[in-house]
Amino acid sequence: MGMFDGIAGFGVTFSTMFRKVVTEDYPRVKKVTAPRYHGRHQLNRHPDGLEKCVGCELCAWACPADAIYVEGGDNTDEERYSPGERYGSIYQINYLRCIGCGLCIEACPTRSLTMTNEYELADDDRQDLIYDKDRLLAPLLPGMEQPPHPMRLGENEQDYYVQGPEMARRPDVQDAVREEIQMTPEASR
Amino acid sequence: MTAASEKAPEKPSEREDLPPVPHGHVRLTIDDRVVDAPQGELLIRTCERLGIVVPRFCDHPLLDPAGACRQCLVEVEMGGRKMPKPQASCTMTVAQDMVVNTQMTSAVADKAQQGVMELLLINHPLDCPICDKGGECPLQNQAMSSGRADSRFVEEKRTFAKPLPISDEVLLDRERCVLCQRCTRFSRQIAGDQFIELLERGAHQQIGTEETAFGEGEDFQSYFSGNTIQICPVGALTSASYRFRSRPFDLVSTPGVSEHDSSGAAVRRDWRRGAVTRVLAGEDPDVNEEWIDDKTRFAFRYAQSATRITRPLVRGDDGELHETSWTDALERAAAALLAARDGTGPAPLDADGEPGEPKRGVGVLPGGRLTIEDAYAYAKFARAALQTNDIDARARAHSGEELDFLAAHVAGTGLGVTYADLESAPAVLTVALEVEEEAPVVFLRLRKAARTGTAVHHLGQWSSPAVVKTGGRLVRTAPGREPEALATLPDDVAAALATPGAVVLVGERAAEVPGLYAAVSDLVGRTGARVAWVPRRAGERGAVDAGALPTLLPGGRPVDDVARAQLASSWGLADENALPATPGRDGGAILRAAAAGELAGLVVGGVELTDLPDPVLARAALREADVVVSLEQVASEVTRYADVVLPVAPVVNKSGTFRNWEGRDRRFATTIDPSGGSSGRVGGTAAITLPDCRVLDTLAVEMDVDLFTQTPEVAAAELGHLGAARPTEIGPVRGPDGSGDVDGTDGSLRLASWRQLLDGGALLIDEPELAGTARPPKIRISTVTARRLGLVEDAVAGLEGPRGSLHLPVELADLPDDVVWAPARVPQAGGGVITLAGLGLTHGGPARLTGGTTDGSAA
């Protein structure tokens, strides 16, 4: 037995001691994900607050895990949730099933459905892991109005789709978005 | 230059290595394959037989060829010479030695099809995500299979206002339309309604109605409009009730049978999450081909109605119905029925306050909507458990004469006159049957028959739409005088009926006219025409054969000793005299007996009191009876009087068989199995209900009797095993002795009436869109009568009966003078209905007409 034998066993310990720590201090310090991380879904809005989702069920169709349930509804002039004829009256994602593949995002024809970086999808109640529209819809930014309300940005849905990118670039809308980002700390992650 | 001409230089019809061309056929080459086709076959059909799918939009096997969409272009070579341009394979018929190359073998055809597709798509909106056809759209599919991968069209698309309602049920999106004209051809050729037309020219060519084109016009009315939605190859015609409800991949499709009429039409029910979302026409060339009426298509939400009963109810001491367990409800019902049957219940007090003669016996009114299995269970329950023949499934006007007629011509006769027989009949006479209103699928077949030469005669009062659309001849008669009219038919009509294959169709309304069934029986005896009985409800024919009538036992057996002994032995009863020996009372007599305090109990199935000839009597009977057990799907007027209510399953939650008017068994499996993973849903909660036969079986067990009808399958097997046993000697159909004639002496008119298809019936609840497509109820009189009464068209007139009046706008029609026609049942705006029977009016009876009121409501 050599004299260092007693501490040889600590070799791994000592060498690791000077490396970068891999342990996460979660949940005290939250992990910042990659920007394109597939987190919780979000149903986006047009700049005036109307919903982008048209209830087409293409996301449900694309979903390999059958995690999405959609029912379409009929917009009326009195009660309008999205531009055009149709909106998603029931929209549910079951996070017990969702595998985060993102195929639904690719299927969505209106860019309504995107994914956020939020990954804290755990609960102690199965029922609570079925997210409804209330937890999936994007928050109302300043300048947005809670639907139902009439179309504020044009005569018909064409105006929303054709001018949508332009509208999104309008300085007042941009400012509002920036403001919102500063206001909510987790949004910057 | 084609491969075919290189490989087979000689004409295929002259080739020695092939068998000779069969008679009436031609031999041609399609995609290098030699094929024999019957002369006159359309190329597209021949391709189909070879398994070659030529894309198409306008082609439909049941509609005349139109060649409207040009999607089906193929290359054709005749006599060794190519035709200069690709040809539409849906309008070109096969010819000897023709050489055809579809898109499979011809680059020219393929390019032509791609070109047509590109043209179809230039003005087509990018609507798929919001389009109800998405996922089952022939345009989507064929754009993928026969279209270009990318679009070259950068210009602005033509737009239209959308969606436009054509009727309350049908919505039109002109941007999506590919102008295939399937809808217009259906309306014109099959339904005979001017429902929808092709308008304008060029880029503005569009489908529409007067209303969509000019912003105003009449609402279009058709009982068959839903078929246009189904055959539209794009999402241009969609239904208001299915709008945005689901996608085809959400839905489970289950074949079924129409529960709304006696047609036995095949349907396909698409359902999701325990509820039906839409009903489509099923395909059955022998029965409904591919068409159904709008009532069958759009009336299905009743199964989800808020008034559905899903738990047993018993009446408590507080006089209200309370939910209870099955065990409790069945025990109570059984005990009460046993007491009523044996007369051991409390005796009613007579005039002096002394207990009088106890009431005894139970009558059974199963209603006319049952499957044959359920009707059989009722029939057996009445005989074996209640020991009575007092059972009558006819919840409508009925008569003893009708029982004679049914015994002689209907019960146990099996498959009789069929749809195909109608189509090939030289002449058809309808009696007491307004065929479009009362049997719409039969109407479509009659219209098809008329288009190919069948002479259709109608015994009626005026040239109703059905008469006009079947190109029919009206044998006009005053209401109530139909028997005389049949006895003195015009010679040519009588001669036509004497030709082999001629058919007389008689409706259930014949019971309203004393002597009419006898006259029909006499007529068919005289002319040799075949006769078929076409009732309105789906279960009527089955009820006759299952023995749910007072004078008929299952299988068409009369109530005689032989049949009773036979039944007793097959039902495993020890005593061969166990079954009641006397023929029972009919529906009216049962109600009279109950109202008079003779009958102690009533077992009532799905019966609407307003459908009965005397609703007032029915209410009195239900009030007077000691015990009323109701088997119902929804809360109804009967359940209001019932002591025990046992919930039963709607058609979608059970299996069974409807025997249609032809006598054809239309078996169907459970659509939504309530015991499986997919329970029927009512108001968002699972509802498990059982078929009538199962409920009656369990109830009978409580009464110590075994019915052995636990499932529809065993009930059907037992009924099949019993078989039909018609008496060797068929009795005569006895008409009334005297004629109950009324003359219009006191200034009154004679009333004619029948029920319209959509008139607020029990299965039409929760269908506002469908109700909006109903024919507006009107009072019809002749010009002469109108002048005499000082009425003009569209003026509101009041039809007065002994128990109230009905106010409706007047329309002039070719009725006999001093006759007034009104629909037998008129739904009211605020809910509820007014029936002529409720007003104390009958077909053929007197009625008074008053004018001058302006409000359209009833007094």
Ligand code: SF4
């Ligand atoms: S999220 Fe997108 S794909 Fe899903 S229903 Fe809405 S619009 Fe359609």
Ligand code: SF4
């Ligand atoms: S008709 Fe077919 S192709 Fe046109 S929008 Fe509807 S689903 Fe798409």
Ligand code: SF4
């Ligand atoms: S509405 Fe439909 S069925 Fe009618 S012409 Fe247009 S595409 Fe054809």
Ligand code: FES
């Ligand atoms: S299918 Fe042949 S022209 Fe339309």
